[in-house]
Amino acid sequence: MTPAELSLALRAALVRAVDDGAVDLDLADLPAELHVERPRQREHGDWATNIAMQLAKKAGVAPRLIAEAVAVRLREAPGVAAVDVAGPGFLNITLDTAAAGELVRSIVEAGPGYGRTQELAGERVNLEFVSANPTGPIHIGGVRWAAVGDSLARVLQAAGAGVTREYYFNDHGGQIDRFARSLLARARGEETPEDGYGGAYIDEIAEAVVAGELAAGRPDPRTLPAAEAQEAFRAGGVDRMFSEIKASLHDFGVDFDVYFHEDSLHESGAVERAVARLRELGHIFEADGATWLRTTDFGDDKDRVIIKSDGEAAYIAADLAYYLDKRERGFDRVIIMLGADHHGYIGRMMAMCAAFGDVPGVNLEILIGQLVNLLKDGKPLRMSKRAGTVVTLEDLVELVGVDAARYSLARSSADSSLDVDLDLLTRATNENPVFYVQYAHARTANVARNAADAGVRREDGFDPSLLEHESEAVLLGALSDYPRVIAQAARLREPHRVARYLETLAGSYHKWYDQKRRVLPVGDEAVTDAHRTRLWLNDATRQVLANGLGLLGVGAPERM
RNA sequence: GCCCGCGUAGCUCAGUGGAUAGAGCGUCUGCCUCCGGAGCAGAAGGUCGAAGGUUCGAGUCCUUUCGCGGGCACCA
Structure with a gap:
């Protein structure tokens, strides 16, 4: 039941x-x-x-x-x-024991579908996350959003929503200019500009750009006139950073459906169209030589410049166009995950949403995640590119592996800031609760293998009234809770609930296992329905552990 | 100064109005004669930052206050 x-x-x-x-x-x-x-x-x-x-x-x-x-x-x-x-x-x-036990049959029959609901059926969700600037590798702060965002996407899908994962590349504006200048300077063997980007990767990218241009039969970009050289390094550098970021996310198990380039909004005229639309709606005014959006009409604490007095589009102008673009692509829910260092955007973004006539909080949702504090020996470690203490996605994966990294970043609420101790990660990886859960799964797989060898087969019998032990009632209860947990995680946008649930499920399974509720007959004992029915329970547990780990993008190993 | 998030076991964190507040790690004591001990059983460890309030009932909601983090651009 x-x-x-x-x-x-x-x-x-x-x-x-x-x-x-x-x-x-x-x-x-x-x-x-x-x-x-x-x-x-x-x-x-x-x-x-x-x-x-x-x-x-x-x-x-x-x-x-x-x-x-x-x-x-x-x-x-x-x-x-x-x-x-x-x-x-x-x-x-x-x-009633038998009624409770019937659940395992429905889980085994539903298989990977157990836990899927129609909670969010019909919703078209655009989920944007990570969106790190293509001016350097993804560091540990961004990795948290990769882990949480991808899991959230999976959870939303399990709840019936249609989800598009989207990554916004800020390949336009001042930071990119600084990036390009830094590449150019290093390629020419000059000092990194005052406000530029340091780090060894800059040298590597700069070299790669030069080599790439030469290989393509184009002139050495170092010898070009300033403006052309800058453009060559901008285009080549962004392109390489872009593929590096994409590749390391892929290795992390995170693949986006859409990689959206900010530059395209400026080049396609989408920005002008968005501004024109808002002008028609009467929310635009001119002052001090700039063009403003009257966001204070919609709860923002000050009005925002969208076209600067020098004629350049301000950053938010692209955001307007981007939001409009997503809506025109048919998404009724635009969800954006941002770090706490961007929470000041909420007011203006929600105002922008309302200015378009949409409903803030419904058509546009902004999820704020707190930052990751990096610790070493229990002491805060400041990431500094110059000091070489930047910890990237690749570093983290190399240290602990994808499963442990994803799990530890996704198991706590995004509302809490998270302390990550590098020494703890490197020294004692099996302290990560992911192994507790994975071990439970490996154990179910092992039991199933042994059962097959011993001739215990599910199809030979099933009598749920035999699941009468206290530990079985507890395990059945945990199994029955899974669909509710997934639906709740989807509704609240809190994928960490899946991890916490799996830990309690794994605990219930381990306790059951240690109760000697044996699936295998002892010695020359005959195989009975008790063994077979316990195998059903074992396999149902295995299914739910695998389904849950799948939602976290973490492997469910057969052996460990 | 104003805005947002967080203060829960030694540490890292769960617990979005319910009954006796939980887990992992760390500490201590037990359990491998048959499904894998990366496990299990037990012990110790808490005025849920503080003070008021709402409620039959508050870790959870409201107000005030203290502490920590983050944000307050014609930067992106």
């Missing part, structure tokens, strides 16, 4: 209580969905609900009276073994 089925039975019991006149309540006051949850304490049964307390005010009676009326009727539902009224009016529900 799944939680959803139980929820329906609960509703039916409540409706009957009202029909019988036991509870005086308008049925329209019932919440759309009656949810049951796993109580913290096992003694409180398999499932619990506080619906009686919620309805007490509307009905004008004590919660326990409602609870009693529902309990009497719910006890008659098939699959329900016991219903108790506890405390101020909780309903504690215990399922």
Whole structure:
């Protein structure tokens, strides 16, 4: 019996209580969905609900009276073994062993589809994340968004949404100019400009650009006139940085559907069109020689310049065009993940969204993630390109591997800043909880292999009433919770919930395993339905662990 | 100064109004005569930063306050 089925039975019991006149309540006051949850304490049964307390005010009676009326009727539902009224009016529900055990069959049958819901069906989501400037490799701050963003995309898809992963390349403007100047200077053997980019990678890229131009039969860019040389290094440098970033993200298991270049917005006239549109809508004004968007009409704390007095587009101008472009591509939900150092953009971006006539928070969502603090020996480590202490995506993967890196970055809420101790990562990689979860999966795989060798086959028998051990009730409960967790993670945009869930599921499995609820017969003991049914449970657990790890982009190894 | 996020076990972090606040790591004690000990059982460790308030009920919501991080451009 799944939680959803139980929820329906609960509703039916409540409706009957009202029909019988036991509870005086308008049925329209019932919440759309009656949810049951796993109580913290096992003694409180398999499932619990506080619906009686919620309805007490509307009905004008004590919660326990409602609870009693529902309990009497719910006890008659098939699959329900016991219903108790506890405390101020909780309903504690215990399922019939066989009804609870039926769940494993539905999990095995659903396979990779177990946990998918229609929660967000029909939504077209554009999820933008990472979007690091192509002026250097992705460092550890950006890696967090790669891990979290990609998992979020998978979670949203599992909840039924159509998702496009998008990366915005800021290949236009002052920082790119500085990048190009730095390349040019280093290629000519000169000092890095005052406001330029240092680091060994600049030299490497500069060399590669020169070699690339020569190989293509074009003149040595170092010898070109200043403007042309700068352009050659800009184009060549951005291009190389672009492929490097793409490649390291790919190695990290993150592939974007769309890599969008800011430059294209300026070249295609999209910026002018967006500004013209806002002008028609009456939100544009001219002052001090610049063109402004009146964002204060929509809650921003000051108006924003979109075309500077020198005629150049300000950064936000491209954002306007970009947002409009996404909407015109048919996305009803534009989600952007940003680091906390960009949270000041929220006000203007939401105002911009409203200026277009859209609904902030619905059509445009901005998720702010806190930054990663890098530690060494427990002390803060400042990343400095000059000091060579920048930790890149590639460094991190080399140190701990993709699975451990993704998992440790994705398992905590993006709302909390995260301390990453490099020594801890290098010295004790198996302290990462990912191994706890992966080991549980490897164990299920091992049990399945051994079962096959011993002639224990699922198709020979299944008797869920034999899943009577306490550890089995706990494990079944954890398995049944999975779809709810995924739906919640999708709704709240919090993929870390998947990791936390997997840790408790793995724990329930390990405990079950250590209870000697054996899948294999001992010695010359015959294979019984008990063995076969436990194999069903083992395999269902394996399926859910694999599904969950998949949502995190982490491998589910057969052996470790 | 104003705005946002965070203060929960020694450390890193879960817990978006429910019952006795959890996990991993670290410390201590046990468990390999049959499915892998990267595991399990148990112990120790908490005034959930502080003070008020709302509620039948607050780690969770509101106000104030302290501490930490981040942000407040005609930069990108």
